[in-house]
Amino acid sequence: MDKMKRTLRDLSLPGSLVFYIVIFVMLALVLSVMTNSICERAAEAIRMSYPASGEKNYLTNEQGERLGDGVYIGKEFVPLSPSDERTINLLKLLPLIAAPVYSALCIIAAALLFYRKKLRKPLAELRTASEKISNNDLDFSIGYDSKDELGRLVGSFETMRAMLANNFSEMWRQVEERKRLNATFAHDLRTPLAVLKGYNEMLQSSEHAQTKEIAVTMGKHLSRMEAYVNSVSNLRRLEDTRPEYKTVPLQQFVSSLQESALILCTQNGKKLLMQNKTVDCDILMDKMFVSEVCNNLIANAVRFAQTSITLSFSLQGNGLLLSVSDDGKGFDKKTVHKVTSPYFTEETERSEHFGLGLYICKLLCENYGGYLKIADVSNGARVLAFFKTPSFEKK
Template identity: 45%
Template sequence: MGKIKKRLRNISIRKSFVIYMAVFLLFAILLSGLITKTVDIASESIKSSYSPKEAGRYYLTTEDGKRLGNGADIVIQNESVQYSPQDKRALFVLDILRFISVPFSFAMCIGAAAMLFYRNKLRIPLAVLNTASEKIAADDLDFSVEYDSKDEMGRLCTSFEKMRDVLEKNNCEMWRSMEERKRLNAAFAHDLRTPLTVLRGYSEFLSTHLGADTVSKEKVLSTVHTMRAQIDRLESYVQNISSIQRFEEIQPQPKMVALSDVQQAFQEISDIVREDKKVCFAPLTQKSVMISVDLDLALQVFENLMSNAVRYAKEKIDIVIRTDNHLLKVTVYDDGMGFSSEALKNATQPFYRADNKRDKLHFGLGLYICKILCEKHGGSLLLSNVSTKGACITAVFHYGNSFSKIDKKLIVE
């Protein structure tokens, strides 16, 4: 019984409507016939209770007076029967019922068909869609549109669920972007305090001592030099913030390129930035495979990864390039100390530096920019440690037809 109900629920709305109407029109024909038959029986029952006042018997004869045929009599009754008032009313009502039986039966059955069709095919999905619309209007996307049917309403509910899912992802992405922007502004403001404090202190020092002529020329030059360094630092901050904004507005422009050409471009970058470190590329398993990727964007990511690896590697950097399930994965290993537990969580955040004293010109934006560019290309940036090789960073680029953000389950090693 359950399978039959499920099959009926999966029938298209048009076919269901035709079936409902056909069944109930047939039922209307039977019902009107039954009513007419019942009315005729009731009428005959009333009339049969009255005897005719006059009756005559006649038979057909030839000119010679002989009977024709089998000589059966023809009975002609007098129809002017006097019915009682009650029976007259009953016969009148029965005549009306006979007259309206057909339109009444068809109207009632069509109405019943419409009600059942609405209840079985439209009521539930319309209620589901109405509830979903109200929740979306209230900015509540934490629900799912569920209606188990393959008819038009089922497909509409499925499309509505896809729309809700896209809205939820867009809202989450927008919220994440806003929160990241807040963190970026907070980090930027925090890091600006030091150079601004230094500049204020030295400006007060110069304004106090230059007027009194109590400071040597060498001290003045040293102070000015320090102030100039802090101004350069501020300019670098501003340039980095501008570059982040530019990266966030980038839209990938993919082109078909061979995987071997991608590795060749990466090797050229590594030759420029490797300094005294040894760089080893793993052999490609599919050199001739063609992928659709924004090579310029991928090179920007790889250059940042190489710069980061060169900064922390002791002697050697290993690079592995491979494709898997429409994903281009570029993994950079270094033989350094690896990431701390704190760095694994925060290294992709803007202005994060594991050791602030290590490099004052390093603002902690490289991995953050890599993450932005990978996500623009539908991928992600994964950080981990390898016991034999130190730190491991994998940049993932999606090279399918769409750059929508992919499920991270697809890119886990």
């Protein structure tokens, strides 16, 4: 019995489907024959319930006495009643109808049994596994004890999952190693940079004009190197930072962001336009995350805006949406997909900026469970930053 079950379990999908259909077609044939036999017997019983008529002959003995019940010669049946005649006609029609009905029902039953025995379990396993992989959960295993096509597919899926888990672990190890090397690199450069800056200050105090000029040029490059080292250190810190949610009065917080943006715009001779579409409520958020993103976006817009910058806040679904737009030249369509990459900038002069502003904003938004998007506008540039919040309460 176990061997037969194993054989059926390992049977290919087409073979299994044919097997189930053949079994149920045979069942449909048996049911049709049984139905036909039952209907014929019922019809015959109705006919036999009517007495026969005609001339009846008897056997007699020598004394002229009748022997037995006699037999009819030219036996005639009494005509059937209309209701019995309809019943017999229905009994004749019923086997003709039952045969295709039995066939259809048995084929449906074969398909359902085929799905239950051969498809349901492996498909459920594959669906569960795909959902876990889509959620970045690779700490599981998938198995299906069969040698049919779906069994081999499940085996291939498990191999893919194992390879993804290994590759993900290796990638994570490499990322952590890169972070560690960058942190070590930034840390180890601080001491020689401090020494070089000290010697550079001594050279800049020289009375020799050419030496002083060279020292000033060296100082600029040393300052750039120091800024780069600081940016690497800050980037590592931000990559590992996660938001700490606290209850914040939203209108008060938006006002503080507006004041900071207004100061920065005024210092650079730009006009700030404010659009506050939020409501008066308390919201759970990390002020440091949102403030740093807002300040970075404003600082980036200030460098490219011609006359004005628009800062907008609104509540969208389950979070806070921040929008910063300017009336500058906008993003280059050829490189717009790179603007959020680290150390990418369209500026030729990179003495102060290393192309980290939008990347840091993207990093903080994603750590916050949100996103950073570059929106298409006809004139200038627009950046959207969304921060997912656990909850907020209207006052």
